[in-house]
Every structure is written in structure tokens, then in C-alpha cells.
Amino acid sequence: MYKIIKKRNLAYKLCLYEIENERLARVAMPGQFLIVKIDDKGERIPLTICDYDRDAGTVTIVVQEVGATTKKMNELNVGDYLQDVVGPLGNESDLISMNKDELKDKKIVFIAGGLGSAPVYPQAKYLSSQGIDFDVILGYKNKDVLILEKEYRDLKCNLYVCTDDESYGFKGPVTNVLKLLCSGKIADADYKDTNGKVVKGKEVIKSSDKKKYNHAVAIGSAVMMKFACITTKELGIPTVVSMNTLMVDGTGMCGACRLMVGDDLKFCCIDGPEFDGHKIDFDSVIKRQAQYKDEESRALLKLNEGNTHHGGCGNCGG
Amino acid sequence: MGDAEIVVAKMAERVKVREQDAKVRATNFDEVCLGYNEEEAVLEASRCLHCKNPLCVTGCPVGLHIPEFIEEIKNRRFKDAINEIHKSSSLPAVCGRVCPQETQCEAKCVLGIKGEAVSIGKLERFVADYAREHGSSDEVPITKNGKRVAVVGSGPAGLSCATDLAKLGYEVTIFEALHTAGGVLTYGIPEFRLPKEKVVIPEIENVKKLGVKIETNVIVGKTISIDNLLNEEKFDAIFIASGAGLPMFMHIPGENSNGVFSANEFLTRANLMKGFRDDYDTPIKVGKKVIVVGGGNVAMDASRTALRLGAETHIVYRRSEKELPARTEEVHHAKEEGIIFDTLCNPVEIVADENDNVRAVKLIKMELGEPDERGRRKPIEIKGSEFEIECDMVIMALGTTPNPMLSKNTKGLMTDKKGCILHDDETTETSLKGIFVGGDAAIGSATVILAMGAGKKAAMGIHKYLTNK
Known part of the structure; x- marks a missing residue:
């Protein structure tokens, strides 16, 4: 217990x-x-x-x-x-196994979508403790689901928050901010502060230089990572993603977490969870994730409504 | 007709064991075999010839004192029978159910030459069940020797090694990666062959009664390293019995489609997580028509589980029925229950619909060629014979490779190409001093009893090592 x-x-x-x-x-x-x-x-x-x-x-x-x-x-x-x-x-993050000199050569951007800001956090915290500079893009649906912003601010990294509905920060999605950073146009982009006041990007960022990243870490939903990888591929930035596949035991036994990385069959729990994002077939990952959707919805319905949830689906005997 | 003749006539055939009717059991998870009652057991025990040189014992990987315990049954001294068994086995209720006796002890029985061998397995099971029901456990006086051994994994190899070491006076802690002890007995073998509440849990409790501690949720190689077990937690020796690992796949197109599962996943969801029960949270998929690929015991377990969950279930095997590696009894039971065997064909592709859900399996017909080095005839594809069978679920039961988690994270622990941990055949010691190995982690997929035999052997190896240290 x-x-x-x-x-x-x-x-x-x-x-x-x-x-x-x-x-x-x-x-x-x-x-x-x-x-x-x-x-x-x-x-x-x-x-x-x-x-x-x-x-x-x-x-x-x-x-x-x-x-x-x-x-x-x-x-x-x-x-x-x-x-x-x-x-x-699973394995520790790629960044952790690099030594300080290797890390100093890296121009790192973390791209976190929604809940992805949670798994990105320990990596960012680690780099921060090593005195390494890095950028973080945090993207959320809206201001209400914004999480861990303060924790990230405390790390003293370059933080770019965006929301899809433009209720706070830059205009999302994360790929939009990434493109703005790499083209140097972030300084002129609109930024909405906590009071709802719109200012120009240059007022909230430290430098307006064009960013030249050579290492991206993208973590979020499979859909978010798919689009992040499309963008980083266009921009020529090698990208690590962290996969959250289905799993049962998580110890290398069930094979539920298998996925194709390039031409190789990999197991997320043993070989991952981090993989080269440009080699992942996200469409197939997204379909696999939805495998138990019916069962999951039924379970939630049952939990919410108890024995009154039955509608004659024929699946649970009710 | 003289009396002697009647006895001889009786001795040719074993006392039939009662089973649940095939049609009924195909719809439930209750145990298939009901076992002997006292009268049946005594009668069956009376068939034993008590050979001067009992060959049956030589067929048993743990060297069970077979004629001795059968003699006790014959004389209705059932508690003495269990004591006799406990001298060599810690899991008799398990072994009596899942050992392949027909190729081990019973294969050597002299009665088997002209008639049927003594039903040793069913007798062992009877004694173990009797002992449990009558509250007689494996209690031996133990003198602690002050030395500590860590066992990695609580499956059959780990449990048998722990038992022997505990009896020798060692303080033993088993570390289990999953949330429940038992290894394959818990996650792999289904309820209808090996009941958990009735058999597995009490047998594990018996091991604990010897003073063995079991710590669940600890993955050695992740949560704690071999090094830390030795240096920080001060264990004097370690036995690795981490079991089977990654399931094998065929690497054919469509294999990652929705509805394709490894037998490990399907069985774990059913057995460990009890996904088929409404009151448990883990979901389990059940198709309307399920294809199970493979011909071993795991394929039988997976197919019979799918059948019980309501699916029309086929076994697809690339050789002929004669070559099926599963136990004869399991094949027989599977057929009785209505599993359809499609032999001499092999999948070449899994066909999915536009949503990536399995729609069919494309099979190719096979024929048997020359025997290979193991004497098994090699299956050869018949060109142009591909055909499709529709199905909505495929279970791959092709075997496993040893779990790489521990070997990958332990410096100096040498493995072979397949990932099996290298070891001395006599002592079971690995390339690291004081670290021993057994079961699937050492030899790849095998049986419960072979793992138990390996556990015993390792216990002796460890005892020798720590005695001389």
C-alpha cells in the first residue's frame, strides 16, 4: 500500500x-x-x-x-x-545520459501539449540543475487547463505559453509558436497576458533572435506529437517523443505497447518510452490507442450511473 | 475366473478421473478436471507395482518420492503421503494439475508398457488437495543459519528455490515485479486448469509459512539493482527467476492492427487482471471469431479462454496435428470443448479494415518436409495456396524471449544470443559470483515443473556456495 x-x-x-x-x-x-x-x-x-x-x-x-x-x-x-x-x-530520457559538453552543444526546445507539460517538467528541471539553457513551449486548449506554469517559470528557462483559443499567451497550437520562434517572428506576434491585455511578443520575451534548435523534445497527445513532428521535420530539428501506448504489465511481458519505429517493431516499456519522433507512424499509434474506447466508455458510464446506465447495448448483460 | 486374473484385468486401465462435461465447461471458468475422491485414489494407488527400481522417479524433474507417497495413499495415510511429497516439491497441487506427466513420470511407468500407466499426476493432486482441505501444511523444524538470499520472481522456479533454501535455514525474500505473486501460475495458466483462490494462493501461503517473505511491486533491475541487493540490502546470494519476457510476433503485414494480441496480453488480461469479470476494471476484447496462432500449451490456454468468452475459436498451426507441442490432454480437452484445429497452414498477412480492425487472416497451406535436427518434420509453404479466413481477433502464441530488463541493467551478467542468462549447468551460477539463475530466464520458454527443477538445483548450488564461502 x-x-x-x-x-x-x-x-x-x-x-x-x-x-x-x-x-x-x-x-x-x-x-x-x-x-x-x-x-x-x-x-x-x-x-x-x-x-x-x-x-x-x-x-x-x-x-x-x-x-x-x-x-x-x-x-x-x-x-x-x-x-x-x-x-x-522505461528508460531515462536521452538528455540525461548526455554529458555536460554534449548538452552544451544542444540547442534544446521542449514542446509540451496539455498534460505533456507534466512529463516534460522533470527533464527541464534536470537541465536547469545542470545550468543548461533551453526553451519551453507549453500549449493548452485554453487558460482554464493551464498547469505547472509557475513551476516552469521558477526554472528560469525561456518559456512560451500558448493557447488554442487565444485566451492566454501566444496563439496556439504549439507548432505555430515553434514556427514563429524559428522564423524570428515571435517578437511581432500577439501575446495576451493574465489580465487579458494584448501586447507584442517582444515585450515578454528575452531575445528576438531567430532560434536555431538542434534538439526537440515533444510530449503530449499522439495527435499533438504527430503535428509537432511534421513541423520539426520541415524545420530540420531532430525530435524525441515520449509515447504513451496501451500497457498491461509494463515490464516487457504483454506486448500491448508495441509500435513500429521505422521498420522495427519496438516495445514502449522496454525500448522506450522515448523514440525518434520522425520514425513513428502516428496514425497507426492513434488507432491502436482507441482500441478499448468502447470498453472504457462503458466503464465510465457504469461508474457514473450505476445500474441505471443500461440502454440495451447487449454487451454487459444489463 | 480366479481372483488373480481379476486384479490383472483391473490393473490394465487406470481409474477414470471425473471431469466437468465439455459442453458445460466451455461456458464457464471452473476447473475442467474434478480429481479423484478418496475411494478412487486408493483404488488407483493400488495399481502401483512398487517396482524395486522405480523408473517413474527418474522421470520427475524434482525427483518426487513417487512409490512412497502412492504407498501411503494405498494405506489411506493421506497426511503421510503429503509429507512424503513435501520432501521434494513445494507446489504439489500445481504440479498434479499442470505437469506433463505423460512425458515424464508416467511415461516411465512399467504398467504403461501393456496398459495404462499409474495416474501419478492425479494422485499427487488428490494428496495435495486433501492436505489443503484438511489443514495439513509443509511444517518442518527450521534452524536459521543467519544467511540471506534474494529471489527474483515468484513463479515456479522462484518459489521452489525459496522453499528449499528456507528449509535449509536461509532467510529468503522473493521480489516480485507484478502486484500479485505466482508468476506464470497467476498471469499465464487459466483458472479452468489451475484455480487461483483454491490452489495457487494456498500453495504460495504454504511457502510463506516457511518464513519466506514476498515483496511485490519490486522490479529487480529497475526498482533495485543486483548490486544494491548485495551491497546495500546485504543479501549473501541471489537467485534470478525472472521468467519469460517479450512475446514473439511473426513480423507479417498487418500484425499491429487492432484485434491482434499476444497470448501473454490476452491471458494476463484474463487471468491476472480478471478482465472477463464485470466487477474488475481491466478491459478485455473478445472477438466473435478468434484465430489463435501456435500449437503449444499457451495456444491451448488462449484458445480455450477465448472460447469460454463466447468466441468461435480456431487454432492455426503450421505442422500437422501429430507435431502439436501441447500436452495431449490439453489438445483433447480443447477439441472436446469445440476448438477447431486448422493444421498445416500458416498466416502470411493479417487483413484489416479501413479503421485498422482485423477483418481476416491470410493463410498459406503447408506440407511437411524432411525432419530437422530435432527430428520434427519441417513445414514447407505450398506456393500459390493462400486463402483467407474471416475473423475479428488474432492471438499470437508463438513463444517468448527472456525478459531483457534485468540482464540489460546488470553489468557483467552474460547472456546468449537469445537473451538467456548464461550459467553453470551444475550449480546454475551465472557469470557473476553469487548470482544464480533458473527457469525461463535461463533456458527460454519451458514448463512449470522444469522451472521448479531448476529452482531446486539452484537452491543446492546456492547452499554449496554459501556453505563454502
């Missing part, structure tokens, strides 16, 4: 948890994930490790309510226990 030490509502249906797991906290590295199983009958859900505190023996995860299990998870509070928390799984 693993105790919830801290819980913070980040935004609508988005919660941050700090969970006790000493063994895991001792060795977790940026880029890795863990698996949570809430109770006896729960499913195993993979979640990226967003932070860790080796001294306190805790790990941090961010959970977005998307189905029955995550809804149950977000109903838990400080002091409650999760039955199973196991990890760290």
Missing part, C-alpha cells in the same frame, strides 16, 4: 499527487514512468513520473480524469492509499 502525501487540483479534472514509495523515489529518473493500480479490482495504469524527492521518498504524478479508473483515482485524497505503485519503468 502506498500513501498519498499531497494532492493538488491543478485544473479541471487534473490532479497532482505526491505518493510515498521509497524504493521508487530513490532511483526514478526523468523520462521514466510508473504503474498505479488503485485497488484490488483496478486496472494497471501507466503514468509518467513528473518529479521525485529522494529524501522524502516520494514521487509525483499528474492524473487527468479520462475514464472510470482515473475518475476513481481523482476521488482519492491525502492520507488515502493506492494498492500498487511500481516502477520506475
Whole structure:
């Protein structure tokens, strides 16, 4: 049993948890994930490790309510226990294995979409601790689902926040901001501040120079990563993505997480979760992710409406 | 007719074991085989000839004292029978159910020459079940020797090694990566062959009663390294029994389509996660028509699980029925339940619809050529014989390769090309001092009993190593 030490509502249906797991906290590295199983009958859900505190023996995860299990998870509070928390799984981020000289040659941009800002955070925090400069583009649907902005501001990196509905920051999506940065046009782009006042980009950025990145890390939904990769490919920036495929055990046993990387069959839990984004067939990944959509929707309906949810679908015997 | 003749006539055939009716069991997950009752067991035990030189024992990977425990059954001393078994096996209720006795102990039985061998497996199962139901567990006086051994993995190899070491006085901790102990007994073998609540959990509890600790949710090689186990947690030796790993695929077009699963995934969702039960959260897909590719025990388990979930289920195997590697009993049961065997054909492509969902499998017909080095006739494709069968789900049961997680993350631990951890055949010690290995991690996919045999062997190797240290 693993105790919830801290819980913070980040935004609508988005919660941050700090969970006790000493063994895991001792060795977790940026880029890795863990698996949570809430109770006896729960499913195993993979979640990226967003932070860790080796001294306190805790790990941090961010959970977005998307189905029955995550809804149950977000109903838990400080002091409650999760039955199973196991990890760290997957490999540490490519950036972590590079030495300082290698890192200094990198002109790095992190591109995070929505919840992707959580898995990007430990990598950014690590680079920051190594004294490496880097840029971060955070993209959200709107101002209300904005998360971790303060944490990123504290890292003192160049931060470019954008929203798809232009309710805050630059105009999204993230690919738009990336293009503006690489063409040097960000200085003239509109930027909406917290008060809703529109200013020019140059008033909120440190430098208006054209950016010449040679390393991008894009993390978000498969759709977001697909488009980020199309853009970085056009711009000639090698791009690492972190894949969140379906998984059961997460320890290299079930093969549910398999995906094609170029011509090779890879397992996300063993070979990943980071891969060369330009080699991923995102359309096939997106279709695979939707594999259990019907079952998931049914489970959520059942959780929300109990035994009154039956509509004669013929699937659950009700 | 004299009395002697009657006895001889009886001895030719074994006492039939009761089973759930095929039509009924095809719709439930209850155990297929119902086992012997006392009378049946005593009768079957009386068939044993008590050979001076019992060959059956030589056929058993753990060297079970077979004639001795059968003698006890014959005399209705069932608790003495279990004590006899516990001298060499920690999981008799498991072995009595899933061991391939027909190629091991029973294959050597003298009675088998002219008639049917003694039903050793069913007798073992009877004794183990009797002991459990009558509250008799493996209790031996243990004197602690103060030395500590870590076991990686709580499957059959890990459990049997831990049992033997605990009895020798070692303090043993098993580290299990999943949330439940048991390894393949829990995630792999289905309920209808090996009930979890009734058999697996109590047998694991018996191992714990010997003082063995089991820590779940610890992945050695990730959560903790071999180095840390030795240097920080102060274990004196380590036994690696991390089991099978990555499922193999065919690398044919369409294999990543929705509805194509590895047998490992399908069985894990069903057995470990209980996805078929409404009160559990893990989803499981069930097709209307399922094709299972492969002919081993895992293929039988996967197909019979799919069948029980309501699918028309086919086994596709590239050789002929004679070459099926699965146990005869499993093939027989599968057929009784209504699994359709499409032998001598092999998939060349998985055909998907516009949404990437499986629509059909394209198969090619095969014929058998010359025997290979193992004596099995090689399947050869018949050119131009491709045909499609429609289906909405495909399960690949082609075997696994050892889990790379631990070997990849442990410096100096040598493996062969396939990823099996290299070891000394006698002691099971690996390329690292004090680190031993057994089961699927050492030899690739094998059986529960071979893994248990390897666990015992490793226990002896570890005992010798720590005694001389």
C-alpha cells in the first residue's frame, strides 16, 4: 500500500499527487514512468513520473480524469492509499545520459501539449540543475487547463505559453509558436497576458533572435506529437517523443505497447518510452490507442450511473 | 475366473478421473478436471507395482518420492503421503494439475508398457488437495543459519528455490515485479486448469509459512539493482527467476492492427487482471471469431479462454496435428470443448479494415518436409495456396524471449544470443559470483515443473556456495 502525501487540483479534472514509495523515489529518473493500480479490482495504469524527492521518498504524478479508473483515482485524497505503485519503468530520457559538453552543444526546445507539460517538467528541471539553457513551449486548449506554469517559470528557462483559443499567451497550437520562434517572428506576434491585455511578443520575451534548435523534445497527445513532428521535420530539428501506448504489465511481458519505429517493431516499456519522433507512424499509434474506447466508455458510464446506465447495448448483460 | 486374473484385468486401465462435461465447461471458468475422491485414489494407488527400481522417479524433474507417497495413499495415510511429497516439491497441487506427466513420470511407468500407466499426476493432486482441505501444511523444524538470499520472481522456479533454501535455514525474500505473486501460475495458466483462490494462493501461503517473505511491486533491475541487493540490502546470494519476457510476433503485414494480441496480453488480461469479470476494471476484447496462432500449451490456454468468452475459436498451426507441442490432454480437452484445429497452414498477412480492425487472416497451406535436427518434420509453404479466413481477433502464441530488463541493467551478467542468462549447468551460477539463475530466464520458454527443477538445483548450488564461502 502506498500513501498519498499531497494532492493538488491543478485544473479541471487534473490532479497532482505526491505518493510515498521509497524504493521508487530513490532511483526514478526523468523520462521514466510508473504503474498505479488503485485497488484490488483496478486496472494497471501507466503514468509518467513528473518529479521525485529522494529524501522524502516520494514521487509525483499528474492524473487527468479520462475514464472510470482515473475518475476513481481523482476521488482519492491525502492520507488515502493506492494498492500498487511500481516502477520506475522505461528508460531515462536521452538528455540525461548526455554529458555536460554534449548538452552544451544542444540547442534544446521542449514542446509540451496539455498534460505533456507534466512529463516534460522533470527533464527541464534536470537541465536547469545542470545550468543548461533551453526553451519551453507549453500549449493548452485554453487558460482554464493551464498547469505547472509557475513551476516552469521558477526554472528560469525561456518559456512560451500558448493557447488554442487565444485566451492566454501566444496563439496556439504549439507548432505555430515553434514556427514563429524559428522564423524570428515571435517578437511581432500577439501575446495576451493574465489580465487579458494584448501586447507584442517582444515585450515578454528575452531575445528576438531567430532560434536555431538542434534538439526537440515533444510530449503530449499522439495527435499533438504527430503535428509537432511534421513541423520539426520541415524545420530540420531532430525530435524525441515520449509515447504513451496501451500497457498491461509494463515490464516487457504483454506486448500491448508495441509500435513500429521505422521498420522495427519496438516495445514502449522496454525500448522506450522515448523514440525518434520522425520514425513513428502516428496514425497507426492513434488507432491502436482507441482500441478499448468502447470498453472504457462503458466503464465510465457504469461508474457514473450505476445500474441505471443500461440502454440495451447487449454487451454487459444489463 | 480366479481372483488373480481379476486384479490383472483391473490393473490394465487406470481409474477414470471425473471431469466437468465439455459442453458445460466451455461456458464457464471452473476447473475442467474434478480429481479423484478418496475411494478412487486408493483404488488407483493400488495399481502401483512398487517396482524395486522405480523408473517413474527418474522421470520427475524434482525427483518426487513417487512409490512412497502412492504407498501411503494405498494405506489411506493421506497426511503421510503429503509429507512424503513435501520432501521434494513445494507446489504439489500445481504440479498434479499442470505437469506433463505423460512425458515424464508416467511415461516411465512399467504398467504403461501393456496398459495404462499409474495416474501419478492425479494422485499427487488428490494428496495435495486433501492436505489443503484438511489443514495439513509443509511444517518442518527450521534452524536459521543467519544467511540471506534474494529471489527474483515468484513463479515456479522462484518459489521452489525459496522453499528449499528456507528449509535449509536461509532467510529468503522473493521480489516480485507484478502486484500479485505466482508468476506464470497467476498471469499465464487459466483458472479452468489451475484455480487461483483454491490452489495457487494456498500453495504460495504454504511457502510463506516457511518464513519466506514476498515483496511485490519490486522490479529487480529497475526498482533495485543486483548490486544494491548485495551491497546495500546485504543479501549473501541471489537467485534470478525472472521468467519469460517479450512475446514473439511473426513480423507479417498487418500484425499491429487492432484485434491482434499476444497470448501473454490476452491471458494476463484474463487471468491476472480478471478482465472477463464485470466487477474488475481491466478491459478485455473478445472477438466473435478468434484465430489463435501456435500449437503449444499457451495456444491451448488462449484458445480455450477465448472460447469460454463466447468466441468461435480456431487454432492455426503450421505442422500437422501429430507435431502439436501441447500436452495431449490439453489438445483433447480443447477439441472436446469445440476448438477447431486448422493444421498445416500458416498466416502470411493479417487483413484489416479501413479503421485498422482485423477483418481476416491470410493463410498459406503447408506440407511437411524432411525432419530437422530435432527430428520434427519441417513445414514447407505450398506456393500459390493462400486463402483467407474471416475473423475479428488474432492471438499470437508463438513463444517468448527472456525478459531483457534485468540482464540489460546488470553489468557483467552474460547472456546468449537469445537473451538467456548464461550459467553453470551444475550449480546454475551465472557469470557473476553469487548470482544464480533458473527457469525461463535461463533456458527460454519451458514448463512449470522444469522451472521448479531448476529452482531446486539452484537452491543446492546456492547452499554449496554459501556453505563454502
